[in-house]
Amino acid sequence: MDFVKALSTDNLTAIKTAPKTDIHSHAFLSTRLENLEHWLGHSLERPPSKMRGLEGMMEYVNAVLSDHIITPDSFKFVASSGIRDAIQDGVVVLEMSFDIRLAEYYPDELIGVQSFLEALVEQYRTQVNLRPELGFPRTHADDPKLMALAHEAIELRLFQSIDLYSYEEACPPEAVKSLYAEARAAGMKLKAHVGEFGDAEEVQRTVEVLDLDEVQHGIAAAESVEVMRWLSENQIQLNVCPTSNVMLGGVSNLASHPIRVLFDYGVPVTINTDDLMIFGQSVSEEYRNLYQAGVFSAEELNDIRYASLTVLS
Ligand SMILES: [Zn+2]
Numbered sequence: 001m002d003f004v005k006a007l008s009t010d011n012l013t014a015i016k017t018a019p020k021t022d023i024h025s026h027a028f029l030s031t032r033l034e035n036l037e038h039w040l041g042h043s044l045e046r047p048p049s050k051m052r053g054l055e056g057m058m059e060y061v062n063a064v065l066s067d068h069i070i071t072p073d074s075f076k077f078v079a080s081s082g083i084r085d086a087i088q089d090g091v092v093v094l095e096m097s098f099d100i101r102l103a104e105y106y107p108d109e110l111i112g113v114q115s116f117l118e119a120l121v122e123q124y125r126t127q128v129n130l131r132p133e134l135g136f137p138r139t140h141a142d143d144p145k146l147m148a149l150a151h152e153a154i155e156l157r158l159f160q161s162i163d164l165y166s167y168e169e170a171c172p173p174e175a176v177k178s179l180y181a182e183a184r185a186a187g188m189k190l191k192a193h194v195g196e197f198g199d200a201e202e203v204q205r206t207v208e209v210l211d212l213d214e215v216q217h218g219i220a221a222a223e224s225v226e227v228m229r230w231l232s233e234n235q236i237q238l239n240v241c242p243t244s245n246v247m248l249g250g251v252s253n254l255a256s257h258p259i260r261v262l263f264d265y266g267v268p269v270t271i272n273t274d275d276l277m278i279f280g281q282s283v284s285e286e287y288r289n290l291y292q293a294g295v296f297s298a299e300e301l302n303d304i305r306y307a308s309l310t311v312l313s
Helices: 003-008 012-017 033-040 053-069 072-088 100-105 110-123 144-155 173-185 200-210 219-223 225-233 242-247 259-264 283-292 298-312
Strands: 020-026 091-099 129-137 161-165 189-194 214-217 237-240 269-271
Touching: 003 012, 003 283, 003 298, 012 283, 020 072, 020 214, 020 237, 020 269, 020 283, 020 298, 033 053, 033 072, 053 072, 072 091, 072 100, 072 110, 091 100, 091 161, 091 298, 100 110, 100 129, 100 144, 110 129, 110 144, 129 144, 129 173, 144 173, 161 173, 173 189, 173 200, 189 200, 200 214, 200 219, 200 225, 214 219, 219 225, 219 237, 219 259, 225 259, 237 259, 242 283, 259 269, 269 283, 269 298, 283 298
Parallel strands: 020 091, 091 129, 129 161, 161 189, 189 214, 214 237, 237 269
Antiparallel strands: none
């Protein structure tokens, strides 16, 4: 059954069968909560359906999840299980971000990270194109040791893209400019979280300062026709995570999600999970939710899916 028919007949199994991408996924929270519970052998409190921004989400993560996900063994489980979740969902290209602080888990730091990630890529090679992404938290832009590690990580030629995240106000893009220049020179794809909550102008400014190829979220751009036109002219792709935006309060409900207006202005958009452990919706489910909320027709969703695959092939 084709994807359009699968959506219009609400056949989730068939929706999952269609090839798709997830290019906004954070390894630390990448598997379903149920899988973590099964691995731990006990249940965990569910996240609230609405949280107050990133701060609200971190309150939940710190209160309920942190003890269970920040040990080396649990991280290895979550990342591997997240890859299996993606495969089961029909994801064929997975750009999963691995936080640079992961190096702290290994006595030999980046050497340990490298062997873990190379083994993961190899283990799932026949099922998914896993493209490890280097993740850098904005809260640590003034940490010289972590910044030096991130520069070293680029030199490994292991990471195919770079991403910047955590509180948007924690550092301006200028603080990571040299890191991004090095990533560009190494041929990496440049991405950063911006415009999840902030304003449209900051989305454009961050793209310009860091020479970004793509933006994680970037939905605040919908507040400015000028910025949307600029993104469209420059074909800067926004990797959108609809359920994440609704649960963290950036968007009040799915039906009014700005992904529609961004699409109408010709801004390239993709549909992604962000943190499956928190938001609970796979890429297939995100497509289905957008269809059922009347945001896009099945044909438009198929076009978005198809475009995400061709850009990466
Ligand atoms: Zn994210």
